[in-house]
Amino acid sequence: MADLDHTSDESSVDSRGESNSQDSKLEFSEDEETLITRMFNLVGERWTLIAGRIPGRTAEEIEKYWTSRYSTSE
Structure with a gap:
């Protein structure tokens, strides 16, 4: 049963790794x-x-990058 718990821990580490790759x-x-920046201008x-x-x-990646980097609080 201890092995099952250990396997469960490895799964959660793998999930975090996938998140980091995204x-x-x-x-x-x-x-x-x-x-x-040039294209946006x-x-x-x-x-x-x-x-x-x-x-x-993708357009979505670029929009997320732009809004996270240059968003204004208006």
Whole structure:
């Protein structure tokens, strides 16, 4: 029974690891950040258009990045 408890602990560690990998996906390189900023200044909140210029990124990821980094409290 002690082995079952240990297995349960490993599962929760694995779950946290998966969560961390999702968070790391929202880490952007300096080049990506620069491109997002430039594109935002040109086209505004057209996340799909911006995402189309960054391979492997979705509009949702870019919008989350932007709002977490540049959101204003108005």
